[in-house]
Amino acid sequence: MASEKVTKAVWVCVDYRNLNETTSKDEYPMPMVDMLIDGAAHNQILSFMDGNVGYNQIMVAEKDIHKTTFKCLGAVGAYEYIVMPYRLKNAGAAY
Structure with missing residues (x-):
């Protein structure tokens, strides 16, 4: 039998349902797909942003930490997030 290295990690799951219920939703309309394609059509380079690390770059306002x-x-x-955690109502709109 192969020996396995056991790594101990702590996974934090925070329930933000109450906070999300009291937060008003920021709504931003999506741009028209045709406009996005037309805007990128004449460029030589097209780059995609890595969305996996994007949330961790948005600072939470000091008054909301x-x-x-x-x-x-x-x-x-107790612990507090100083960067945008996942599952907040307006995280997607802010990102």
């Missing part, structure tokens, strides 16, 4: 507070079982203290 306390709204992202959570605590982990077995850990001492």
